[in-house]
Amino acid sequence: MAKSKSRTKAPQNADEDDVVMQELPTSHQPDVQDDASMAEANGEDDADIEDEEEVEDDTQRVRLLPGSTPTAASFEFLDEGHTLGNALRYIIMKNPDVEFCAYAIPHPSEPKMNVRIQTYEGTTAIDALQKGLKDLQDVCDVVSDKFVAAQKGFKKKSIPP
Amino acid sequence: MPRKQPTEEDLERRKIVSVNAETVTDVTSTDFPGNWPGENHAWDIEKVIRDTKIEFHQNEPAEASFSLIGVDASIANAFRRIMIADIPTIAIEKVFIDNNTSVIQDEVLAHRLGLIPFTGGREGLDNFMRWLPKPKDNEPIESTYFDYNTISLELKVTCTDNPDAAPGEKDPRKLYNHGHVYAKDIVFAPVGRQVKYFAGEDAIRPVNPDILIAKLRPGQQIELSMIMHKGVGSDHAKFSPVATASYRLLPTITILQPILGRDAEKFAKCFPEGVIGLAKVTKEEAARQGSGYEGHAGELKAVVVNPMLDTVSRECLRHGEFKDKVRLGRKRDHFIFNVESTGQWESDAIFLASIAHLKEKARKLEQQVVDMVR
Numbered sequence: 001m002a003k004s005k006s007r008t009k010a011p012q013n014a015d016e017d018d019v020v021m022q023e024l025p026t027s028h029q030p031d032v033q034d035d036a037s038m039a040e041a042n043g044e045d046d047a048d049i050e051d052e053e054e055v056e057d058d059t060q061r062v063r064l065l066p067g068s069t070p071t072a073a074s075f076e077f078l079d080e081g082h083t084l085g086n087a088l089r090y091i092i093m094k095n096p097d098v099e100f101c102a103y104a105i106p107h108p109s110e111p112k113m114n115v116r117i118q119t120y121e122g123t124t125a126i127d128a129l130q131k132g133l134k135d136l137q138d139v140c141d142v143v144s145d146k147f148v149a150a151q152k153g154f155k156k157k158s159i160p161p
Numbered sequence: 162m163p164r165k166q167p168t169e170e171d172l173e174r175r176k177i178v179s180v181n182a183e184t185v186t187d188v189t190s191t192d193f194p195g196n197w198p199g200e201n202h203a204w205d206i207e208k209v210i211r212d213t214k215i216e217f218h219q220n221e222p223a224e225a226s227f228s229l230i231g232v233d234a235s236i237a238n239a240f241r242r243i244m245i246a247d248i249p250t251i252a253i254e255k256v257f258i259d260n261n262t263s264v265i266q267d268e269v270l271a272h273r274l275g276l277i278p279f280t281g282g283r284e285g286l287d288n289f290m291r292w293l294p295k296p297k298d299n300e301p302i303e304s305t306y307f308d309y310n311t312i313s314l315e316l317k318v319t320c321t322d323n324p325d326a327a328p329g330e331k332d333p334r335k336l337y338n339h340g341h342v343y344a345k346d347i348v349f350a351p352v353g354r355q356v357k358y359f360a361g362e363d364a365i366r367p368v369n370p371d372i373l374i375a376k377l378r379p380g381q382q383i384e385l386s387m388i389m390h391k392g393v394g395s396d397h398a399k400f401s402p403v404a405t406a407s408y409r410l411l412p413t414i415t416i417l418q419p420i421l422g423r424d425a426e427k428f429a430k431c432f433p434e435g436v437i438g439l440a441k442v443t444k445e446e447a448a449r450q451g452s453g454y455e456g457h458a459g460e461l462k463a464v465v466v467n468p469m470l471d472t473v474s475r476e477c478l479r480h481g482e483f484k485d486k487v488r489l490g491r492k493r494d495h496f497i498f499n500v501e502s503t504g505q506w507e508s509d510a511i512f513l514a515s516i517a518h519l520k521e522k523a524r525k526l527e528q529q530v531v532d533m534v535r
Contacts, residue, residue, distance in 0.1 A: 007345065007347070007348050007349060007364065007366060008348070008349045008350075008351060008359075008364045008365075009315065009348050009349060009350040009351070060529060060532060060533065061526070061529055062526060062529045062530055062533050063533065064533060077526070080522075080526075082238075082242065083238075083239045083242040083243060083246075083247070083519075083522075084239065084519075084522055084523075084526070086235040086238065086239065087235045087236050087238075087239040087519070088523075089235065090233050090235035090236065091204065093193050094192075094193060094194065094202070094203060094204035095194070095203070095204060096194040096195070096201075096203040098194075099195075126530065126534060129530055130527060130530055130531075133523045133524075133526055133527040133530065134523075134527060135204055135206070136519070136520075136523040137520050137523045137524055137527075138206050138209070139206075139209055139232065139236060140516050140517075140519050140520035140523070141520070142206070142209050142210050142213050143213060143215070143229070143232065143236075143240075143516055144513065144516045144517070144520075146213050146214065146215045147215050147227075147509075147512065147513060147516065148513070149215075150215035150216060150217050150227065151217065151220065151509055153217075154217035154220050155220070
């Protein structure tokens with residue numbers, strides 16, 4: 001694989017004068033000292049990523065639309081589409097306490113998705129929505145576990161004995 | 162008085178989408194509480210664990226095929242949509258052209274470069290590379306460029322005459338040096354910690370080194386630098402990790418009445434090879450009253466061998482002799498997925514990533530609902 005190596009340029013040395021002062025990005029973080037292990041560097045990265053996500057979570061993307069009662073409510077999701085809308089609708093409809101559930105994207109050029117939930121007495125639409133989101137995570141776990149198991153089984157089979 | 166509960170057979174029959182000569186019926190799933198009087202179809206995770214199955218048919222880095230059985234179309238479709246539009250990859254996003262004297266225009270060249278699939282060390286792509294944040298107001302776009310969100314590439318080629326070419330040579334690849342510019346001519350310029358993550362075998366490189374980018378003639382030159390970012394397919398198809406990600410429902414073929422002899426041969430020809438087989442009618446079958454095989458012992462009959470290979474062309478429904486003898490359909494909860502990777506991800510890893518993505522989406526929104534109530 002000497003060829004692939006030649007396709008990689010030698011890293012730029014900051015001390016050299018002839019470094020092209022273009023858009024070349026440089027790290028704003030202190031370089032890991034000496035030959036510190038990769039694991040250490042990774043730990044640092046993880047911490048940074050967590051910080052970033054916390055910032056991301058600040059914006060509220062779910063809203064209760066006006067005119068809602070405890071058992072009949074409409075929710076507005078920002079930046080969600082058919083991917084979540086239809087899956088969530090199905091899971092919520094599987095809840096026996098739910099009388100009605102539907103989703104709509106009112107206008108294709110607005111990044112909004114609405115979910116309408118009506119429940120029977122004794123529970124609330126918000127509870128049904130929360131249960132739906134929980135059930136969706138559960139089904140993901142099931143499919144993921146089954147997929148990994150099937151993957152392993154398939155690899156074993158393909159290896160001749 | 163309690164209502165009669167459906168038998169296993171009833172439940173299996175409800176899963177079939179009917180494919181008729183002119184129409185497709187029974188398309189919508191009906192397994193909801195309140196849909197069938199007296200029946201319980203409430204969400205039950207134990208039942209989901211029991212019913213969900215995955216069977217692999219093919220699993221190679223570039224292409225995977227597997228059956229996802231026992232889930233609703235809305236869930237399977239969510240996975241498919243996420244694979245196409247929400248799983249991130251890196252692709253060339255900005256091209257700075259210093260010199261381009263080739264016949265291909267700057268903007269066309271930049272577009273072609275953007276579409277080239279690249280790959281590199283998985284560890285670096287997954288855990289080191291991050292999203293490029295938007296710059297703050299009044300700050301230049303490159304103010305957010307760092308080694309963990311931007312990859313630099315360069316392409317510098319000049320076409321010259323090849324002095325060693327045989328006299329009368331017509332092939333431009335031999336007649337000139339760099340008459341063809343290929344993806345392999347792109348050079349990766351690592352910066353900062355990229356040196357560590359994308360070293361040697363893990364270098365950022367085109368998946369297919371022989372993609373033709375441009376053609377040059379002596380004296381023409383392309384000199385440019387490029388910048389790659391992480392992105393998703395919903396923004397631009399070049400970021401999609403899959404060439405295709407699709408599913409189809411498992412076809413079903415039910416032979417209702419015996420199809421024998423010449424008819425059986427004709428019936429088999431209505432389907433792709435391997436779907437319908439021919440078998441001899443056994444003595445026991447011929448002896449059984451009302452089986453339709455009486456007196457046909459030893460003759461050939463049509464049997465369904467592998468419905469998965471069927472394309473559901475419905476050819477058999479066009480012939481009068483098979484009228485009322487066959488019923489076609491599709492199984493509503495059996496999805497045959499086919500995932501073809503562009504090379505940055507392994508094909509099976511894309512599906513796993515889509516499951517993780519849907520779960521993460523639901524988890525985040527669950528938190529948001531809690532915040533909304535508060």
